[in-house]
Amino acid sequence: MAYWLVKSDPETYSFERMKKEKKTMWDGVRNYAARNNLRAMKKGDLCFFYESMNGEPSVVGIVKVAKEAYQDPTTTEDWSVVDLEYNKALKPVTLKQVKANAKLSQMALVRLSRLSVQPVTDAEWQEVMKMSGS
DNA sequence: GCCAACGTTGGC
């Protein structure tokens, strides 16, 4: 099983809403690297849900891949979406904390700050989980 | 709201 991180501006789609709706179609990705990552997701993979452009940008929870990549129905161009379902909330781990942790210095979140769908290694996943007290 | 970083577009 692989791990990922998906970003969202809470004004567009918050984790709170994810929790309420249980499941959502993750659309709007318009970046090739992010699209490739979407397409590599397998059903059952877990993703950190990261809220950006917030007072305190943070990993706030976990969502699960419910349906693998398919054509984005909101466009006729070649873009993909996946379905994500709510899994669990976490005690938030802020970007500040991630940046301060030497073990996470290679994380895409730090190095490729603008990539909206990114892979997370097993080690990084475990470390962030540890930081959230889980 | 500003601006740095970076991805994309388009002229040559």
Next chain:
DNA sequence: GCCAACGTTGGC
């Protein structure tokens, strides 16, 4: 195929 111009993301 290079690179300047432009647009967008996202941290602060």
